[in-house]
Amino acid sequence: MTVSVQRTGPGPLSPDAVQHMVRMRDGVHLATDVYLPPGDVTPGPTILTRLPYDKCGEYTFMPRIAAYFTARGYRMVVQDVRGKFRSEGETLLFVNEAYDGYDTLEWVINQPWSDGVAGMWGDSYYGYTQWAAASTGHRALKAMVPRVTGTRLGELPVPVPGQRTHDVEMSVHRFYPLSMFHDRDILDWEIDWTRRPLAAQVEEFFTAVGSRSASYDLWFPHPVSLRRFPAGSPFDAPAVPVLMTIGWWDNCAPWQWSDHRELRRRPGWARNEYLLLEAIDHENTSHFSAGEPATVETMAARYLDPAIEFFDVFLRGRDTDIPRVRWQLANSGDPSLRAAAAWPLPEAYEMVWRPSGAEAAVRGVPGGTLAVAPDVASATAPEIASWTHDAADPVPSPVIDPFAFLREFPDERHLADRPDVLVFTAPAGAVPLDLAGPIRLDAVAGSDGPEMDLFARLLDVAPDGTARLIARGQQTIPHPGDAVAVTIDLGQTGYRLPAGHALRLTVASSDAPEFVPAPGTGEHRWLAAGTRPNRQRLDLAATRLTCTVLPS
Known part of the structure; x- marks a missing residue:
């Protein structure tokens, strides 16, 4: 059967950024865009985002995100993770993000436009890369805003001895390595979920593109345990102020609620955790505008302003009181964020x-x-x-x-x-x-x-x-x-x-x-x-x- 594959390569470089090929400790170079505030040549705090979806692509609109941050005085660094788009190295899920994050932070603070202070921001996989960097305990990382993500993001369900149940396997678990992490590009193709065995269609895909996915092969048929955090669990690292953004309709929310429970068990992290609980799905569509696609123009303020407020406090030292919990009551007709000292609310x-x-x-x-x-x-x-x-x-x-x-x-x-x-x-x-x-x-x-x-x-x-x-x-x-x-x-x-x-x-x-x-x-x-x-x-x-x- 013929497999139809649509390949999406890197978008054009942003004229607002300067691309650098940043060397990692093993000699691999990662493509890294630097955006600076217009007219500001003094050192200042930096926001770092490391993602696999193309730092120049339309899907994550990083140039427009960067413009929002730089207009508020932040330097922004956006990087293709190892093996993706313009970056060198092996395309492999999860395993290189900890030390690549450390090495990138080290490069950032040695640039003339950096004051030695950095935060990290981003959704989904580029929320995971924040936790990976945090696990290394880099001294420059002073705050992070992981959105709709989790330290166990994409983890395949595995039976645990002594437990009678486990999570159900999502289709995306094995399909993600076949589309987003097959090679440097994004490969869009469809599996016929009614035609069995499903694995036979994967082999047809490999034949069609002329290569295999290392990430898929490591997980199929039985998953090899990938060492996501070689420096140790992020929860054992020094605590960093963290704004956890969780969506009520996010299909990845269980992983982030799991992280929340883990943070509450660690006194240092518990003192530094802030919750932003929104009526959104994984792609940031709001329940208050359900049925309408979320765009950067329509959602910029609700998407980015809480992060900027958070960074203003923890990267710049602004004296602003940020509530421990802000949450939305969906279907109430009022999209405003409600403040609370704890979640669940004491009166619940x-x-x-x-x-x-x-x-x-x-x-x-x-x-x-x-x-x-x-x-x-x-x-x-x-x-x-x-x-x-x-x-x-x-x-x-x-x-x-x-x-x-x-x-x-x-x-x-x-x-x-x-x-x-x-x-x-x-x-x-x-x-x-x-x-x-x-x-x-x-x-x-x-x-x-x-x-x-x-x-x-x-x-x-x-x-x-x-x-x-x-x-x-x-x-x-x-x-x-x-x-x-x-x-x-x-x-x-x-x-x-x-x-x-x-x-x-x-x-x-x-x-x-x-x-x-x-x-x-x-x-x-x-x-x-x-x-x-x-x-x-x-x-x-x-x-x-x-x-x-x-x-x-």
């Missing part, structure tokens, strides 16, 4: 719902019921809801691009009509309900198959039936048997459920192709040539949905 409390109605749950909307549980500890007889998971006809992902979820922000009501989706709907509320904090589902599940995926979605159902996502979570259960206790983390949110709207919980065993569906045979998901249906079960009597809410 847990509210628990119990699903019931096993037979109605598989018959479409409204399905079974979702009622506030008066006594979460009460013992009741098992109530088993069952459905068939068939990887040959999986529950489809509701969006084409999960990284830009809010750009599509679909009405998901049609998914509830499938017989392989359990549906539970609460009564419409008489007053608004503000969700603000963690959400989880505790359940007892089982399957006649060798493994089981469990996907939970919490939806806002409007009076006209429109159903839109509030939060979601998922877990894989290896060797489930008849009954395994599982806790699904649905992440965290700040969301207002208006009066007259209802909460809906859906449970299924697939979300494809965003997540690679379990073939039902127990085989490797990329090697399985066929599929087998599995019968799944959920004990509703042992299932509880817990949301963190604010007093009305």
Whole structure:
């Protein structure tokens, strides 16, 4: 079969920057653009961004970002990471970012325009490169702003001894090394997720481009543990003031919330952590302008001003009080940032719902019921809801691009009509309900198959039936048997459920192709040539949905 590949190489150099080939400790040179404030020749603080998406390309619009920073007096340095675009070296995910970050910081502070003080800024992989540099403890790094990212970004799910569940494999886990980290360019191509084995299509891709991906080969079929932080965990390094920007609809948010929990366990880091919790997805589309693509012109202020305020304090010493937590309440009509001393808010409390109605749950909307549980500890007889998971006809992902979820922000009501989706709907509320904090589902599940995926979605159902996502979570259960206790983390949110709207919980065993569906045979998901249906079960009597809410 012919594989169509679109290759995107480096964009034209920015006339506003001077490119340098900066030497790393092993002799490899990395392409590095320097932007200086217009008319300012005195030394000053520098913002460093290291990314794999082309320092001159349209996707991340770095020249326009740099102009925003330099207009406010900062020098900005933007670098293609090793093996990408104009930089030399091997194209390999994660493993070179720590010491390359250190060496770049060392080069920066030895330039005549630097005052020896640096911060780092950026999203996703170029948020990860900040943590990599921080792990080295470089003396010049005084503040960083990692957005929609995580130290475990892109980490493949691996069973942990003693744990009954683990994360579900996202399609992007193995596809990212085949598109963004195959070689120096970006390679756009599509896998047919219905044609198995998936790995055979990867081999067709390698034949079409005439080369292999080292990152993919290290992770397939079983991942080699990549040494992301050779200098040691970033959390063991000296603490740096950090502004953690997390999106309510960011599909990578679980990794960043994991980092947040780790930071809270380290006193030095806990004292230096600040949270910016926004109603955005991974591509920075805002819930307050859902359906509209985010552009640098429309989002510059909300995208960059909090970082500049943060850098002004920690790089320039400006005497400004920055709240420990700033957060948005989505669907409230008010996009302003609310300040708090801690998250979750001290006044927040847990509210628990119990699903019931096993037979109605598989018959479409409204399905079974979702009622506030008066006594979460009460013992009741098992109530088993069952459905068939068939990887040959999986529950489809509701969006084409999960990284830009809010750009599509679909009405998901049609998914509830499938017989392989359990549906539970609460009564419409008489007053608004503000969700603000963690959400989880505790359940007892089982399957006649060798493994089981469990996907939970919490939806806002409007009076006209429109159903839109509030939060979601998922877990894989290896060797489930008849009954395994599982806790699904649905992440965290700040969301207002208006009066007259209802909460809906859906449970299924697939979300494809965003997540690679379990073939039902127990085989490797990329090697399985066929599929087998599995019968799944959920004990509703042992299932509880817990949301963190604010007093009305």
